[in-house]
Amino acid sequence: MIRLEKRPQPSRAWSWATPLLAVALTLLAGGLMFAALGKDPVAALRTIFLDPLFDPQFAAYSRPQLLVKAGPLILIAVGLSLGFRAGVWNIGAEGQYIVGALCGAGAGLALYPLEAWWIFPMMVLAGAAGGFLWAMIPAILRIRFNTNEILVSLLLVYVAENLLASMAVGRLRNPEGGGFPGSRNLAQWSSSANPELIPGTGMHWGVAAAFIAVILAYVLLQRHLMGFHIRLAGQAPRAARFAGVRPAVLVAFCLGVSGALAGLAGIFEVTGPSGQISIDFNVGYGFTAIIVAFLGRLHPVGILFAGLLLALTYIGGELASFMLNIPAAAIQAFQGMLLFFLLAVDVLTNYRIRRGRTVTP
Amino acid sequence: MDLTAISPALLVASLMVGATPLLLAALGELVVEKAGVLNLGVEGMMIVGAICGFAAAVQTGSPLAGFAFGALCGAGLSMIFAVLTQVMLSNQVATGLALTLFGLGLSSLVGQGYIGIKPPPTVRLDLGPLSDIPFLGRAVFSHDWVVYGSIALTAAVWWFLNRSRAGLTLRAVGENHDAAHALGIRVVAIRFAAIAFGGACAGLGGAYVSLVRVPQWTEGMTAGAGWIALAIVVFASWRPARVLVGAYLFGGVTVLQLNLQAAGSALPVEYLSMSPYVVTIVVLVVMSARRGARSTAAPASLGKPFHATV
Numbered sequence: 301m302i303r304l305e306k307r308p309q310p311s312r313a314w315s316w317a318t319p320l321l322a323v324a325l326t327l328l329a330g331g332l333m334f335a336a337l338g339k340d341p342v343a344a345l346r347t348i349f350l351d352p353l354f355d356p357q358f359a360a361y362s363r364p365q366l367l368v369k370a371g372p373l374i375l376i377a378v379g380l381s382l383g384f385r386a387g388v389w390n391i392g393a394e395g396q397y398i399v400g401a402l403c404g405a406g407a408g409l410a411l412y413p414l415e416a417w418w419i420f421p422m423m424v425l426a427g428a429a430g431g432f433l434w435a436m437i438p439a440i441l442r443i444r445f446n447t448n449e450i451l452v453s454l455l456l457v458y459v460a461e462n463l464l465a466s467m468a469v470g471r472l473r474n475p476e477g478g479g480f481p482g483s484r485n486l487a488q489w490s491s492s493a494n495p496e497l498i499p500g501t502g503m504h505w506g507v508a509a510a511f512i513a514v515i516l517a518y519v520l521l522q523r524h525l526m527g528f529h530i531r532l533a534g535q536a537p538r539a540a541r542f543a544g545v546r547p548a549v550l551v552a553f554c555l556g557v558s559g560a561l562a563g564l565a566g567i568f569e570v571t572g573p574s575g576q577i578s579i580d581f582n583v584g585y586g587f588t589a590i591i592v593a594f595l596g597r598l599h600p601v602g603i604l605f606a607g608l609l610l611a612l613t614y615i616g617g618e619l620a621s622f623m624l625n626i627p628a629a630a631i632q633a634f635q636g637m638l639l640f641f642l643l644a645v646d647v648l649t650n651y652r653i654r655r656g657r658t659v660t661p
Numbered sequence: 662m663d664l665t666a667i668s669p670a671l672l673v674a675s676l677m678v679g680a681t682p683l684l685l686a687a688l689g690e691l692v693v694e695k696a697g698v699l700n701l702g703v704e705g706m707m708i709v710g711a712i713c714g715f716a717a718a719v720q721t722g723s724p725l726a727g728f729a730f731g732a733l734c735g736a737g738l739s740m741i742f743a744v745l746t747q748v749m750l751s752n753q754v755a756t757g758l759a760l761t762l763f764g765l766g767l768s769s770l771v772g773q774g775y776i777g778i779k780p781p782p783t784v785r786l787d788l789g790p791l792s793d794i795p796f797l798g799r800a801v802f803s804h805d806w807v808v809y810g811s812i813a814l815t816a817a818v819w820w821f822l823n824r825s826r827a828g829l830t831l832r833a834v835g836e837n838h839d840a841a842h843a844l845g846i847r848v849v850a851i852r853f854a855a856i857a858f859g860g861a862c863a864g865l866g867g868a869y870v871s872l873v874r875v876p877q878w879t880e881g882m883t884a885g886a887g888w889i890a891l892a893i894v895v896f897a898s899w900r901p902a903r904v905l906v907g908a909y910l911f912g913g914v915t916v917l918q919l920n921l922q923a924a925g926s927a928l929p930v931e932y933l934s935m936s937p938y939v940v941t942i943v944v945l946v947v948m949s950a951r952r953g954a955r956s957t958a959a960p961a962s963l964g965k966p967f968h969a970t971v
Binding site for chain 1: 701741744745749750751752754755756758759760762763764765766767768769770772774809880884885889890891892895930931932933934936939941945946949950968970
């Protein structure tokens, strides 16, 4: 009989190996899924994971897209990982991303067509504030009324999506857009544009912010009392209470930081790659970032790599739907599968697998 | 706005139709949570039930086959969750989220060829003279069997949890799994069964959305109904009768805002569309605030991993 035996402490080797094992298993299962769809699995996986980087025809376009897509994923996931470590579940990053973009774009468009250097920084601040305030709703409800933050933050995503639809056809609609929904193009207005900083790399301010967030989160978790409290609250909630960790502060901090970072990701997206507030500018980064956070083992550096990998699945997925006629939804299922395998093999980090009968100690 | 365009009898009738998927999904989740398991994958199981039920009904031409297959697929998907959380001891919150993300992707993948098709109609039960009663006949007594079945299921779940030995065992597992294990109760087996029941209910609810309520397949059509179902369980303080009240309340809000949209309300459509979610949040806050410091009605072992050491 196979049974599990709890390790005294999580295995360091396995905590490195499980994400890789999960990726390998997902490739295998994904190949089976593509075969079931009637596609050549090897060709499909090659198109998704290798062609965007190495194909002479597509790589020139695809490589910069890697950072463009990884930027928001990493930015959001770093914020989420803090809360996930502390047992504060913000799963509404998609809503904070939308509201951040709306606030930032609204603040900028109020000044159109003024040209000034400070408009873009101000929009970025407004975006962070928007995401922060949207995340404060579940935070305050949790602190004050003990309302479940998982449900509230998620339900607010639907509220935010409706708010976005209302803004795109109402307040923020381009008055010169011929009645079409969607705002003015923010990427083409030089005061609000978030351009590529180094041509041909896809590097824009949002990507830079993501790298900075990774470094700051690393420092926070390793060197600061708040980071210690976050880790303590997640690993030993009772001990955390005795150590003087104030749960209210922790909830507000984790939700606030993740909301602000999601808001930042939103404003960088609408001023850069997406260019405008439109009904469907949000493509689910807020949800994919949950997978990124777990794949990165809630560690800032791990999240950096996980974000790049998930960005690759987005780009490769587009390429595969274009080249091999694989439906875009297959990639979403693929990403979900990755999270399943990751959670499944994680058992190896915390438990040992033993054979034979149970021995009563 | 023209409020006379809203017929009260039709409003009540569509309220019952609108509430049924919520009721089914919430009843399933209630049993799962009573067994001490928090499955946040309701939305994913519902949407998979919606497309699988729709596909089966279209292929066979029988709505009954559609409902059965929808429930089966919901239960099948929930087994992934069961294996991960009960055998691999993964985090229940994360695994439930994964189930929702995977379910949304899988459903739009399966649904590729089903967009724009009409499903075979589900027949309404002929209740004879009852259906001819002036107001009530149209409002209450002219539905399909799933509507009445879901109400009967509420009573059945209540009886099971409060009056049967098996229900007592299930609640024991949910309140204290270590004590239940020490008594020789097979905790994991019971939880597997509860999770499968929850999955089947969510799948059935999803199939009802695509086969009766809408009736059509569109991507992401459950639109948060699974999350509202989770909120209903909290709203109901884990009691079946209150789940019924909650489902009809939230179904009512959804139906009312749709009617107001159709009647040309002064409020923009988007603000009406967000109202069910806002109402859900407000009700959650009121419920959690009212309970205050008093210990909550939630099962004591809810969401905690169970690892038998002996």
